[in-house]
Every structure is written in C-alpha cells, then in structure tokens.
Amino acid sequence: MKTLLINTLLAISLFASAPLLAQDKPLRVGMSGQYFPFTFVEQDELKGFEVDVMNALGKEMGRDIQYETANFSGLFGMLQSGRIDTVANQITITDERKKAYIFSDPYVYDGAQVVTKEGNTEVRGVEDLKGKTVAVNLGSNFEALLEELPYADQITIKTYESNLERDTALGRVDAFVMDRVSASQIIKEKPLPLELAGPTFSQITNAYPFHDTEAGRALRDEVNKALETLRDNGTLASISEKWFGTDITQP
Amino acid sequence: MDVLNVEYMLGLVPVLLRYLPLTLQLAGIGMVLALFLACLFAVVRVLRIPVLNQLTIVFISFFRGTPLLVQLFLFYYGLPQLFSALTVIDGVTATVMGLTMHFSAYMAESIRAAIVGVDRSQTEAALSIGMTNGQLMRRIVLPQATRVALPTLMNYFIDMIKATSLAFTLGVTELMGATQKEAAGSFLYFEAFIVAAIMYWIVVELLSKLQNYLETRLNKAYNR
Amino acid sequence: MIKLESLSKHFGKTVVLDGIDLTIEKGEIVVIIGPSGTGKSTLLRCINFLEQPTSGTMTVGNLTVDVNRASRGDILAMRRQTAFVFQNYALFANKTALQNIAERLLVVDKWPKEKAYRRAREILEQIGLAEKADAYPASMSGGQQQRVGIGRAMAAGAEVILFDEPTSSLDPEWVEEVLGLMKQLASERQTMMVVTHEMSFARDVADRVIFIDGGHIVEQGPPSEIFHNPKDPRTKDFLKKILATNPV
Numbered sequence A: 001m002k003t004l005l006i007n008t009l010l011a012i013s014l015f016a017s018a019p020l021l022a023q024d025k026p027l028r029v030g031m032s033g034q035y036f037p038f039t040f041v042e043q044d045e046l047k048g049f050e051v052d053v054m055n056a057l058g059k060e061m062g063r064d065i066q067y068e069t070a071n072f073s074g075l076f077g078m079l080q081s082g083r084i085d086t087v088a089n090q091i092t093i094t095d096e097r098k099k100a101y102i103f104s105d106p107y108v109y110d111g112a113q114v115v116t117k118e119g120n121t122e123v124r125g126v127e128d129l130k131g132k133t134v135a136v137n138l139g140s141n142f143e144a145l146l147e148e149l150p151y152a153d154q155i156t157i158k159t160y161e162s163n164l165e166r167d168t169a170l171g172r173v174d175a176f177v178m179d180r181v182s183a184s185q186i187i188k189e190k191p192l193p194l195e196l197a198g199p200t201f202s203q204i205t206n207a208y209p210f211h212d213t214e215a216g217r218a219l220r221d222e223v224n225k226a227l228e229t230l231r232d233n234g235t236l237a238s239i240s241e242k243w244f245g246t247d248i249t250q251p
Numbered sequence B: 001m002d003v004l005n006v007e008y009m010l011g012l013v014p015v016l017l018r019y020l021p022l023t024l025q026l027a028g029i030g031m032v033l034a035l036f037l038a039c040l041f042a043v044v045r046v047l048r049i050p051v052l053n054q055l056t057i058v059f060i061s062f063f064r065g066t067p068l069l070v071q072l073f074l075f076y077y078g079l080p081q082l083f084s085a086l087t088v089i090d091g092v093t094a095t096v097m098g099l100t101m102h103f104s105a106y107m108a109e110s111i112r113a114a115i116v117g118v119d120r121s122q123t124e125a126a127l128s129i130g131m132t133n134g135q136l137m138r139r140i141v142l143p144q145a146t147r148v149a150l151p152t153l154m155n156y157f158i159d160m161i162k163a164t165s166l167a168f169t170l171g172v173t174e175l176m177g178a179t180q181k182e183a184a185g186s187f188l189y190f191e192a193f194i195v196a197a198i199m200y201w202i203v204v205e206l207l208s209k210l211q212n213y214l215e216t217r218l219n220k221a222y223n224r
Numbered sequence C: 001m002i003k004l005e006s007l008s009k010h011f012g013k014t015v016v017l018d019g020i021d022l023t024i025e026k027g028e029i030v031v032i033i034g035p036s037g038t039g040k041s042t043l044l045r046c047i048n049f050l051e052q053p054t055s056g057t058m059t060v061g062n063l064t065v066d067v068n069r070a071s072r073g074d075i076l077a078m079r080r081q082t083a084f085v086f087q088n089y090a091l092f093a094n095k096t097a098l099q100n101i102a103e104r105l106l107v108v109d110k111w112p113k114e115k116a117y118r119r120a121r122e123i124l125e126q127i128g129l130a131e132k133a134d135a136y137p138a139s140m141s142g143g144q145q146q147r148v149g150i151g152r153a154m155a156a157g158a159e160v161i162l163f164d165e166p167t168s169s170l171d172p173e174w175v176e177e178v179l180g181l182m183k184q185l186a187s188e189r190q191t192m193m194v195v196t197h198e199m200s201f202a203r204d205v206a207d208r209v210i211f212i213d214g215g216h217i218v219e220q221g222p223p224s225e226i227f228h229n230p231k232d233p234r235t236k237d238f239l240k241k242i243l244a245t246n247p248v
C-alpha cells in the first residue's frame, strides 16, 4: 500500500517535470521477452538480438535504455498510452501501422515462412495451406499476410500468445507462420521436430515505431542517425552474425 | 524432450522465487481493498441506501459482467487515452485496481447474502438493548456473516492469486510473466510451467491451512 | 412508571392499536391476554420502538416522547429503559452466555470490562446458570437459553421488562424453570409487562390483568376479578376457550 502510494506520487512528480527532462531520460523500450532469439530471458537475464541492437543504439546515442517487458498483445497499448517510447520486437512496417505511428529506417529485412512438423508431406509451401489450420502470434502481422492470400477464406487461422511452435510440433495445428530468421533459429537450436516448408512468401521490413508527435519525430531522427552509424561501422552486421549466422540487417 | 530436465527446473526455482513476492503483493493488497469495498457495497445493498444502492447495483453488474482482462485494459490503456495525466497509473497500480474492482463485485454479493442470512431476531435483540446500527453490524452481524462467507471469500482470494498472471499483459513481470519469458528462452515449456504451477499450488495449500484454522475458530460457537 | 396516551399503530390501512391509554406503576406486574392477532406483541414492540408507533405519547421513567417527534437519541434512550424478552430467545449466537448478558453493559452503557463481567456473573448466579458462563447458545437447552434471555434483560437495569410469550417456544419440561425465574423477578418488584397464555402465572403473580381485543383495552383489573367475574362478553368468551386448553 505504502509503496504503491509512493510510486504513484513519484510517478506524478515525474510526469509533471517530464518536458524538462526529455534529453536525459532513458529511452523506454517495450518487448515481449518471449520471441526467441530476438528477445527472451535466461536465468532472469533479458537477452537476444533486439537487446544487443538496442544496447548498441543506446551507447551510440548516449542514452540509457530502460526495458519494459509485457505480453505482445499489451505492447502497442503501452506505446499508445505513452508508457514506452518504442517497441523492439520485430515490428513489421505495415500500412495500417503507418496510419498510427511513424517508423525508423528498417533494421531487419526478412520474409514470412511456413513451418510444419518434421515429415509433413502435405504442406510444402504457402500454396498448400488451403484447408489447413495455421498458427500465428497474436497481434503479429502474419495474420494479415495470410488474409491477403487469394484462398484466405479456406485457411483457419489460430492466434497464440506464445507456444505456437510447440502446438505445431504436437500436431495441434498444421503449420505456423513466422519470420524466416527466427523460424530457422528455432529449428536449429531447439529440440522440437519442425522444418521450413518452402521459400518465404512476402518480404517484410522491421523497424521501430514512434509516436507521430514532435518528441516522437525527434526520437526517430536520433535513432535513425545512430542506426546509420552502426550499419556503416559493421556493428549491426556482427550482431546479426552472432545470433543468426547471417546478416539479416541488409535487404 | 524425452526426459524431464530436472537440473533446469532446480535452477529455475530461485529465479522464479524472486517474482513470487510481487504476485502475493498484488493479490494481498487487492484482497484487502476488495474486502473493504465489498463490505461497503454489501452494507449499502442491505440497508438499501438510496442512490448509492442503484450505483452499487450498476457497478457490480458491470464488473461481474465483463472479463477481468478487459477491465485491466480499460484502466491501463483506456483511461490514459482519455486523460493523459492518468499515464501515471503504472502496471502494478492498474492490476491492483482491476483485481480490487472485479473481485469486490463478486465478494459484495456473497457478503450481502451472509449478512441477510444472520437471524433477524438477533438484530431485533441487539436493537432492543439500545445498540446503534453500527454497533449491531460490528458486534453481532458481521462476525456471524464472516463465518458464513469465509469459505467463499477464500475461494475468491485463491482465484485472485491466479488472476495476477494477467498482469504481464500490462508489463508487470510477476511469477507467470517470468515463467513465460524463461520458457521462451529455453523452450523447456513443461519444466518451466511445472515449477510455476508447484509454486502456486504451495501458496494455495498454505492458504487452505489458514482457512481450516480460521473456520475451526469461528465455528467454536456452533458446536453442540 | 409507564404511561401510554392514545398510542396507535397502523400497518398500512390495518389499525392494530387504536388509541391505547395505559398507566403502569413502578413495581407493578401486568399480564396482557387476548386472542391471537389482536396486537399484544405490537404493543410491547411499540414501547421498545422495535415498531415505530403511528401516533401517541409514551412516558417511561422520566422520559416522555411524542412518537412522531422522537429523535434517534430519544429512541435509543427509550430502548435502554425498556428491556425485551423474546419468544424465541434471540440470543447472540456468536457470544457465550456471559457475553450475551454483558454485551449491553459493555457496548451501550460503556462499563469497564471487569465491572461488566462481574455484574454479568452475578446475574448468572441469580438465574442459576453460573456453570454455563462460557457456553454458547447452540449448546444450551431452550429453558437455559430463555433464562439467559431474561438475564440479558435484567442486566439493563431497565424501568420495565417486556416479555412477549416467553414460554411459548419451550418444550413443556422447561416451562417451569422459566416461570420460576419470572416469579423471582416479580417478588423483587421488577416492573414487568408480560404477554402470556400461562393463566396460572397470571392468577398467581400478576397485580393486574389486561384483556386486549381488536386493538383496544377491553377490560382490566386484579386477576381475581378478571378470572372469576369478567364483565365483557368478549373476555368471558376468550377465558372460556383458553381455560379449556390451559387449565389453571
């Protein structure tokens, strides 16, 4: 109770003085902590590609990074309500999102990938998803991608908060769709009987969303500048190599 | 995953234990506030206090009639959209608010039923010796209603502990949020969630023990 | 002294008490009789303000109130002056015999704990239940519960104790011990108003018997007069019926 009250008072005073402190305030970054290998936790330590890139950006910008983890379905709400400044969770640039937010330059180029249980001979690519049940993460844009397919009405889409790769391995759904990079990462490193089915079917670019306000635009410009430096000096590429064995930060 | 990875599970115990206090704090504070609110609502309903009674009925109907997650979203994301100053409501506060309102609506009804269930002639006896309404409630009605309501209230408390797992959607890493993130890192879902399940289970078992103890004490007056 | 002037009670359109005038002296034992549904309970409950009377004036001890102008304070004061014994005992189920008796001293009269419990123990001695001090109502017989109910009323030190059919719920085996306690109280000249069908109690103990019918006092007088020489045909009729089932 008491700490709650103090927290609230603290928050009020912070809020009141917010405009003055804008420069020195840490960049508040939201992520799910549940998207291997981009953001996940091991022994209470937040890790992953997103964390490494964000830490490098922070260093370049001379800002502290404050990580806020929440279920993916809560992240945009936190951004919308001003509790975080941006989301580092492989956020794909879409027309819909562009209506509400402005985006930094892309820092990951990827494609949508169908993944099935090992030995599945029926589903060998996106064209085989007709009449099948397909899992996607709740709030991710793979659902929208699937719905753009001409035979979308014959696909049963199941949305997951987490654990969709397990349900696919258990045969509860016929396939899941995820970005190619993390899908191959899962198959390579984790003891689940899964395999990639066919080539990617839609290129996607991922970036950081910001509020379309003066402060948001300033932050985006700051991040873009730092991204360019990291791209030029090879930092982005080496972080990508470390996690994926390939450079996903180039088109 | 043919064999249970016991080593991983043991390693996870101290990590997850760090998040248990927050889970208990959310539920504990929520329960105290919800009980307080529920007693107020119940008294308003029993005494049919005009205006307040109608407001209480609408409040109870809304918070019983909508999912807790929806309420949490409304407090956490919705209110700041309407009044930007309300961004100060952090995830912990919003969770406690949601748990309090949601469960007080349920508890108010069971407390009301327990109050109404106290033998009316005892109420008259208390009034006949010159007690005020407040004294009557405090000394005669509520102690007896407590005994009747205790098992139900305990069930709500247990429900509330489990409902704290929704807090991770508001960015509050409690026991369930920590477990989900660890599981995502190791892909050892079964191991991670079984550790969390056992922790919840132990807490609930301890509470059941407390409940038995309280029930025995409160039933003292009713054994022949 | 108790004085009721034009005391009336309506339930909606039903007139249950129709302008009752009644004076009871300090130390007087009054028994009220009458057919079922004539307002005997309502009369006692009005005096204790368990029912809000519709009109009239009541005086108890040195407290006089016009029932329509009675403030919360007046009502509480009136209740403290008038103790009530209920047909179904109505003991506090969450309290022991001792606590039931001490409750009002502690809570209403704000006595210190020690003094209140000392007084409650004295009363338990008087009602012959000293050994039941720590027993809860659920573990006591009906007779014992009603004696505690009377003990609770005695603790009040009230002007008058109102008894509403105190033995009607009891198994026959317990009736005598309760009537015995009431006789003991009567011999100490505690002012009492008793609604009862126990005609022997009325005959042996009452100073005055009042016959009520249709919300009016039809007839009143010493028991010898009412029982042996009733004047109103309604009294005669009632007594004939009740004495047939409850012989003296």
Ligand SMILES: Nc1ncnc2c1ncn2[C@@H]1O[C@H](COP(=O)(O)OP(=O)(O)OP(=O)(O)O)[C@@H](O)[C@H]1O
Residues within 6 Å of the ligand: C011, C016, C035, C036, C037, C038, C039, C040, C041, C042, C043
């Ligand atoms: N709360 C109430 N609302 C409406 N009518 C009532 C209420 N209480 C009592 N009455 C009516 O008032 C009348 C008198 O009731 P009361 O209980 O005083 O009778 P009584 O003389 O005590 O009868 P009995 O010998 O059966 O106890 C009855 O007709 C009863 O139905």
Ligand SMILES: [Mg+2]
Residues within 6 Å of the ligand: C040, C041, C042, C164
């Ligand atoms: Mg009666």
